[in-house]
Amino acid sequence: MTNPASATDLPFMEAFASPSLEQWRSAVEKVLKGADFEKRLVAQTADGIRIEPLYAAASPSARPARAEAGRWHVGARMDHPDPAEAHTLALADLEGGADSLVLSFAGARAARGYGLVADDVAALDTALDGVMLDLIRLRLDPAGGGRINALLVAALVERRGLAPDAVAIDFGMDPIGLLASEGRFAASWPEIGRRLAGTIDALRTRGFKGPFVTADARLYHEAGATEAQELGATMATAIAYLRALEAGGMALGEARDAVSFVLVADTDEFMTIAKFRAARLLWQRVQQACGLDPKPMVLNAETAWRSLTRRDPWVNLLRATVATFSAGVGGADSLTVLPFTAALGLPDAFARRTARNTQLVLLEEANLWRVADPAAGSGGFEALTRALCEQAWSKLQDLEREQHEGLGGIVAALANGHVQQGLARQRQTRIKAISTRREPITGTSEFPHLAEAPVGVLDIAPVKRVKPAMPTTKAAEQDQGALIDRLARGAVRADAVTPPAQGLNAEPLPSVRLAEPFEALRDKADALTKDRGQRPLVFLATLGPIADFSARAGFARNLFEAGGLAAPGHDGFSTGAATDIAALVAAYEASGARLACLCGSDAGYAAEGAAAAQALRKAGATVWLAGRPGDLEGPLNNAGVASFIFAGCDVIAALENAQEIASAETAAP
Structure with missing residues (x-):
């Protein structure tokens, strides 16, 4: 980082006196003409964090950065149900500048009723035909049957004869996210943790580097979470995985390396940048509390589903641009921009291209990636980052204190309704702000366009998933490495299904768009x-x-x-x-x-x-x-x-x- 410019660098600055805070405040008071300073010029975030009209310059402090300097990875969603069509769209994305695919299987919450239907390696191979898995990054969206999805992808790598340690795959298993979104565990939490550790061990034994599990903030964001609630729940989820994997026999450092994160980039530029910066600080603090030497977190980003509109969807392009800028400045490792028509149906090639190009313009033309931390030293961003860290840590501690039937942490907080109640209160507050237009939605609640022309989406119906028949052999009792071999030889999804056991239930979190x-x-x-x-x-x-x-x-x-x-x-x-x-x-x-x-x-x-x-x-x-x-x-x-x-x-x-x-x-x- 360069030193501040000296008078020699900017000699014209000597002609201007530096005003004091008191002089600025005096000038402001004259403009306000007796109006209340706090009401007019001081705002508050949803978490109650003050946003001042003016901040003093801050001294940049050392903070955790990305593991890889340079460009963030440009992601594209792979969520068409038909493997052949998914293949066509994926190749267009990669040829158009994407270097990362987000594989969203049918049943994934993020697939929004669509998602790739691939019940065997052959179907997956068709979808990824021509895709050089050792030259791109692949991330799996959390979904029901996430363990099987991970094994299918591993089987495909082995069928193609690729070295597992040469591919960059984030396997995206997130059973806690499924409890939050679907409201159930297929078994007890200790058993879920044991199975998760076993699957990761099988994948690591084969040479896969991971990450393997994901702490996904999207479901909390869609349920109305504030920035602090989103961060608190995500950190609590990651901690729960650390405990479960350590209990399953994994060294704590290896468990840490198995975890990745997905955060939401929203339309509030300042708070999104602060949120991403705070996430890295929080994860560093968690690692220190565990007695580990901190490593950079794997931080993936996706633009906000809850901010998309079906009316005047062209405005979604602007929302995506603000979110992309914010995630890039905030330090995301990868970013997936939701196409502007995503709320209307499955996006077509044009909508996918605009989603890619939103990132490419900021990377190639704005050169946004060339500064590691553009917000460093900004009094406003540094203050918001610190305040958000404090709020999120408090939320994390609240979740850690929750208990339910011998369980603790985020799992207990979901099972006893603590998370749902907190999000419901915040959701009602936001709904009131939307209803009164204190939080306006351009093109929807403000400046609507009654004569808008319809936009195109792919003519395809949502996927109806049929539960596979229960196998005669319990997949959980099989060797997971042997399952990878069987899937590579042609076994189907049903052969890897685990019959449900006595599990845990919770109220599912809703997915709500603001409009x-x-x-x-x-x-x-x-x-x-x-x-x-x-x-x-x-x-x-x-x-x-x-x-x-x-x-x-x-x-x-x-x-x-x-x-x-x-x-x-x-x-x-x-x-x-x-x-x-x-x-x-x-x-x-x-x-x-x-x-x-x-x-x-x-x-x-x-x-x-x-x-x-x-x-x-x-x-x-x-x-x-x-x-x-x-x-x-x-x-x-x-x-x-x-x-x-x-x-x-x-x-x-x-x-x-x-x-x-x-x-x-x-x-x-």
Whole structure:
């Protein structure tokens, strides 16, 4: 890292005095004109971490970095159910610049109902035909039957005659993640740990280097987790694996080397960068607490599923760009960008190409990889990283204290509902922020596009998985190395299935996208439009000249269109400074709408609001008003105003009510 520039390097800087914090604060106070500094300029994250408007420069401290300097690995998902089609898409990804494939078998949560159907090595070989496994990285998505998926991939390597230590494969086994996402263990946790250790031992004996197990944060993120909750749960999962593998006879250092991580890169640039930096610090601290000499963590990233939208999905390209930048700056070893149409179905070649190119542009043109830690020394990032470490460590300790039927840690916290309850509280908080648009979603809750054209996805139905018949020989009692040999010779998935035993149950974590409440409203409005031939309509009853009503009319139109209701604009009905109430009512009657929303200035509401509301109510309208009524609420209610919409109101509830009122207008007269 270079030293700060000296005066000789930047001589022009001598012409400028360095302002003090007190001078800056004094200037800010003048601009605020008595407004509260804390409320206006200090924000808080979902974890309660303060975000100050100004930070002093920090001295970069030594922190763990990536094991490999240079570019992060560009990942592409391999999740088409048909092996031949999956092969075509994978080759296009690799030829287009990807150097890593994320193999998502059918049944993987991240496959979203799709996923590669490969019940034997032949099908897997077809999907990976022409893919040089010793020249790329392969990562398996956690899935039910993850042990079998790992053995199938190992069998393919052996069938092709490749040296296991020459391939880079992250086998992605994550039974704790399956407990969290599916709500069950197929056996007791000690037995699960024993099987996991046995499978890893078989793979290591063959020469595979791993990692073998994954601490996957995606399922917690999709269930509403904050950054600290995500980090705390992920670290607790990794610790549980360390304990289980050590109990299975593995040296603690080897157990550490068997673990990799998947974190989510979201649209909050500052917090995503801080989260990735904090993750490495936390894992270093865990290793130190275990008495190990710390090694760099294997940190994979994927862009956020919960932030994707089905409406105006092109905005997802921008979300992915912010997330990619943040993961790159934060120090991810590999990154997989979800294609912008992923929430609509299985992405086509074009969507996959844009996902690759989002990374390639930042790598090749922005050269983002050339600085190891761009955030080092930034007062803001260093402060957020430290604060997030503290919050996440506290969450980790909370999880470690949980107990359930002789179990402890994250497994107990999932089984007794502690994790689910904490995430549910945070999910409700976020839903409220989404509903009130304090957390806006561009293209969905803000600036919706009612005339958007549909985008293409692959025409393929989700996969229906059939559980294989139970084998006569318990696979768990077979030698796992022998199973690899049998699979390489043509055995099928069913031959490696383990019959379920008395296990552990938990409430599954939901997978929720933030835009879903608004998308449901849009879907309902679109169905009404299709059935009745006309979109549900709201009449904007504007008061005064354009300058008086344009701001609130724009606000109202934006709000109603977020629920799929049309709210056409117009030039108003002013006659000088006043409003032609008769012309306004006539225009309302001609529109055929049932819902009218008054839009004007506060002065206009005081002067004409009651009269306009009475006239519209007499014409049969349900009358709303855009803005906070203040002292006029009583008189306006008495005049016929039934509801008020304003910044901070519950938009979802308002739109549900508006749809009920407005949908009647599409009926035949």
